[in-house]
Amino acid sequence: MIGFIKKDLLTLKQNIKLYAVIFIIYIALAFYGKMSLMIVLPIFSVVMMFNTFVYDDYNKWNSYAATLPNGKRNVVVSKYLTSLILIAILSIIVIITSSIFSFFTNGNIIDMSVFQELIYTAIATMVVNSIMYPLIFKFGIERARTIIFVLVMVFAFIGSAVTSYFSSNYLKFEKIITLFKNYYRIIAIAVILILFVSSYLISRKIFAKKEF
Amino acid sequence: MxxxxxxxxxxxxxxxxxxxxxxxxxxxxxxxxxxxxxxxxxxxxxxxxxxxxxxxxxxxxxxxxxxxxxxxxxxxAPKNTALARENAQKEIEKHICEAIEIANKYEISKKDLLDLIDIFYGSDC
Amino acid sequence: MENSVEVKNLVKEYDKFKLGEINFEIPSGSIVGLIGENGAGKTTLIKSILNIINTNNGSINIFNKDNKQYEKVVKEDIGVVLDNMFFPENLKIKDINSIMKGIFKNWNSETFNKYLLEFKLDEKLIIKKLSKGMRKKLEIATAISHEPKLLILDEPTSGLDPVVRSEVLDIFMDFIQDEEHSILLSTHITSDLEHIADKIIFINDGKIVLDKSRDELLDNYGVLKCDDTYLAKVDKKDIVSYKKNKYDCQILVENRDKMSKKYNDCVIDKISLEDLMVLIIKGERV
The missing domain is CATH 1.10.10.10 (Winged helix-like DNA-binding domain superfamily/Winged helix DNA-binding domain)
Structure with a gap:
């Protein structure tokens, strides 16, 4: 399994310069206040993982991997773990960068609000990954790409509809919201863990049935 | 070897x-x-x-x-002259059979065949 | 002699193709060549042995263990080269070493580096930059460096020039110096196998047509070359199959020595695997 994770990280390492350049552009944009630095986390981790899938697919790595000891299982496990590792690495980079930021702007090194924001972003990224991976394992990266694009559109539509419904009927939901106010962090973490693990199990099942 | x-x-x-x-x-x-x-x-x-x-x-x-x-x-294996001889004989038998077959095919008599052996025996062939 | 691999009653059905029933063994210490046309089922058979496709029936034992139940243990001892399936090609050669260390318990970096040196492969090169021959050699070096007992190779020599091919065959001969080691390789370049394979399995349209030792096959079969009129005179039961050409007629016969005595007025040639393959696939039967 370690070998499989290494494979993905080494694949990414080959393009490290390109990623670094894009990262610097994002920092510049964030510095001039055009957007939040947090966006780096979901964009980079999703795009980078996507690229590992593309490379795998292009060289039929999965077929080769299936012939290795515990190959089928490790292909799936390693993708989920690599995605977590990436989120961790990117989080550290974001923390360091924003610390430097805040040091120059207001003299504080650590801004607690950054951590909170980071956790929410990480959770959101995990949600995206949890939905994406089973689709990729099922349909392959090429077809999954189209499906994911359609899903994003649908979610965006539903999301905006739901938000507008919420904001116009805020009073009706106030009670429920106050009820959960104290627990929402725990609930969010529990939900994401369940989602992540079940996504993994589904991918395992899909991949075990797959023929190469 | x-x-x-x-x-x-x-x-x-x-x-x-x-x-x-x-x-x-x-x-x-x-x-x-x-x-x-x-x-x-x-x-x-x-x-x-x-x-x-x-x-x-x-x-x-x-x-x-x-x-x-x-x-x-x-x-x-230790050289076994009897064995070597026996194998050599088998080899000769095989060739004689072939010679006889050819002789029969072209109606060459036994005497002519033996004469041939007489002629060649001792000469370098 | 023990068997490294035993395939029993194997069946794999696709919509338009059926493999099986297949029965055969790979004796320990031997090289077994799998020959047949493209699409005959060689790769399907190899994939079934590796348990990367789901079979419909039958059982496969590798080192006397079921290949599904003991998949992990068994695969620790197998080295694989598949056609066009390998590492992502933007990786460097040396990356393979560090990746494989995390995959096989017995991965031996020294062995791997020894092969890189022998094959003149620079570890700093990116896989993408390798020529076809170099890439194949890298694949073989990768397959052999965890000290496997069984090598399974799908078309390992296709697309290679004769010099590289002979280097590759050298590695195989070297590999089976250990009597516990064995090799299963599929190929359509039959000349590679003519000398080094101990056993040849010929598969056509999903079925095994021939499964014989190399000697039995090449010393026994022959091709009788004659014209149309002679064909009519040949005893029907002596004809395995025949093929009529414009100027001559080729008849595949068994027991070459006996036949050349029986039909001593025509030529009976030793047959190459390639011609044998053609005569069996394309030849007509009586």
Whole structure:
């Protein structure tokens, strides 16, 4: 399994310069206040993982991997773990960068609000990954790409509809919201863990049935 | 030890290997108790399948040219003149049969055939 | 002799193709060549042995263990080269070393580096930059460096020039110096196998047509070359199959020595695997 994770990280390492350049552009944009630095986390981790899938697919790595000891299982496990590792690495980079930021702007090194924001972003990224991976394992990266694009559109539509419904009927939901106010962090973490693990199990099942 | 194999020859490869080894034993190039290469290493060196070499070795052992000692390897058997003679006779018989076949085909009499042998015996042919 | 692999009653069905029933063994210490046309089922058979496709019936034992139940243990001892399936090609050669260390218990970096040196492969090169021959050699070096007992190779020599091919065959001969080691390789370049394979399995349209030792096959079969009128005179039971050409007629016969005595007025040639394949696939039967 370690070998499989290494494979993905080494694949990414080959393009490290390109990623670094894009990262610097994002920092510049964030510095001039055009957007939040947090966006780096979901964009980079999703795009980078996507690229590992593309490379795998292009060289039929999965077929080769299936012939290795515990190959089928490790292909799936390693993708989920690599995605977590990436989120961790990117989080550290974001923390360091924003610390430097805040040091120059207001003299504080650590801004607690950054951590909170980071956790929410990480959770959101995990949600995206949890939905994406089973689709990729099922349909392959090429077809999954189209499906994911359609899903994003649908979610965006539903999301905006739901938000507008919420904001116009805020009073009706106030009670429920106050009820959960104290627990929402725990609930969010529990939900994401369940989602992540079940996504993994589904991918395992899909991949075990797959023929190469 | 030398082994030259012809791929175009109709003679099976294991036969060619056998013949090459027998010839060298007869010529004294391979001497009594000399170790032969192992089946696998010979296979590797002449790029011939292991089973083919094994077949050649098995037959050589059966015919008494070589002995294989388990765990030690294969060696040239002590020279057995009676055996060598017997094998030589078999070889001659085969050729005589062929000669007779040809003689019959072209209606050459037994006497003419024997005369031929008389003429050639002693001369370099 | 023990068997490294035993395939029993194997069946794999696709919509338009059926493999099986297949029965055969790979004796320990031997090289078994799998030959047949493209699409005959060689790759399907190899994939079934590796358990990367789901079979419909039958059982496969590798080192006397079921290949599904003991998949992990068994695969620790197998080295694989598949056609066009390998590492992502933007990786460097040396990356393979560090990746494989995390995959096989017995991965031996020294062995791997020894092969790189032998094959003149620079570890700093990116896989993408390798020529076809170099890439194949890298694949073989990768397959062999965890000290496997069984090598399974799908078309390992296709697309290679004769020099590289002979280097590759050298490695195989070297590998089976250990009597516990064995090799299953599929190919359509039959000349590679003519000398080094101990056993040849010929598969056509999903079925095994021939499963014989190399000697039995090449020393036994022959091709009788004659014209049309002679064909009519040949004993029907002596004809395995025949093929009529514009100027001559080729008849595949068994027991070459006996036949050349029986039909002593025509040529009976030794047959190459390639011609044998053609005569069996394309030849007509009586």
């Amino acid at each position: 030398k082994i030259i194999i012809s791929n175009s020859s109709p003679i099976p490869i294991y036969e060619q290997i056998k013949k090459a080894i027998i010839l060298q034993i007869m010529d004294g190039e391979l001497v009594e108790n000399e170790a032969l290469p192992s089946i696998r290493s010979l296979a590797q060196d002449i790029k011939i399948s292991v089973m083919t070499i094994k077949k050649a070795y098995d037959e050589l052992e059966e015919e008494g040219y070589i002995v294989s000692i388990h765990g030690k390897g294969t060696f040239v």
